[in-house]
Amino acid sequence: MPSKIRKLTLTADHIARIHKVVQDQGLTPGAELHTDADYDSWVEQMIRTHPASTTPTRLFAYGSLIWKPEIEHVGEQLGIARGWHRSFCFRMTRFRGTPEQPGLMMALDRGGQCQGLLYDLPNDNLESQFGKLFRREFTYKPANSMPRWITVETASGAIPALTFVMNRASALYAGRQSLEAVADVLARACGHWGTGAEYL
Template sequence: MADPMQARRMALTADLVALVQRTIDDAGPLPGMTYLSEQDYDAMVEDLLRAHPPGEDAWIFAFGSLIWKPECEHLEERCGTAHGWHRSFCFRIQRYRGTVACPGLMMSLDRGGQCKGVLFRLSAQTLRQQLGKLCRRETTHKPPNTVPRWITVVSEGVSQRAIAFVINRESPAYVGKLAPGQIAEILARACGHWGSGAEYLFHTVCRLEERGIHDRYLWQLQQLVAEQIASDQRRGGQGAGGQPAPAR
């Protein structure tokens, strides 16, 4: 794999990310939310399996944290391009990598364009269990922010069906297309019990670059987030008065 530091140097460094990290207790489920039940997850997995030939391995398309934290057993990985989808920090979060006081943004696949990512091949023998773990990790409440669906990914000139978790535009958390500067301001300040938005962006860009995938959207964001963190530090903290600035 290519060394990204030899080809191009990221402005967002581990040292800058560390400046954003804070120890935050998990406040628990958000009030007013209806969370998915075990029956809901089982039904989600069944829907995916009904559209897949029995006894065959399946592919998962990873475009963000699944690349550097897959949490599933896979037999093979390869790079691929999903046409008709693009990466976007397009839904707001108040838990995990954000809080109610300082919401964050999370990335998903939104319609249009194309996205280069990583395909993981899952064994048919454990497919149901693996999909169950992935659905429980990627979706939490109703209506879900992201939904699993079969998409087409081109890898080495061959079209391959794969499961991807894409944005649900009907979710109240969906914010659509935000300006890069606005996204950077939020990612540079938001942090939850899972870590910060800056950390999420840092790991994603690093792992993509290691695989020779250069995403111009994320590359611009990492530059802007680095600049925002540095600016906040010069002012003596995150946002006005040293407090995390609220996401707008």
């Protein structure tokens, strides 16, 4: 007879039990970082492929960009991205994990749906806004979290929006895992930014 799953509330006490001081080991040996020219190329590509350049540009936020957008925006509304879902599919060997005990971070992966927040961006400085966003969202080559135009459903209809999706070709793509496997990783992982439990 299968055992019953116990419900557990994650508290500050639980998080404190696994916290430890971890020194930042720096860049992975051999890692290649994006250059200013690389970021400029990404910005040019995303502006060139803008699906609705005569309307306000929207950014679909589904994670840390919701509570820490760090960009100018002139409006916001709720939206649902169908065909994409939040997933602990981004393996972290730095920040909230180490090479010896990798952590997991959420990213947007294919399938399902995801509710998030749409930010209206001012169109007069998109190059600057995109450059700032891209430098925040991806640093290593190849990009782990890639910019992409998607369609988001809102109360007023379907709207194109820029978002960041997991690069399945990345060596840090963890794929789909069971809830138990994700919980086990988050309960153990800790990096110089803190623990996986704290991130959760």
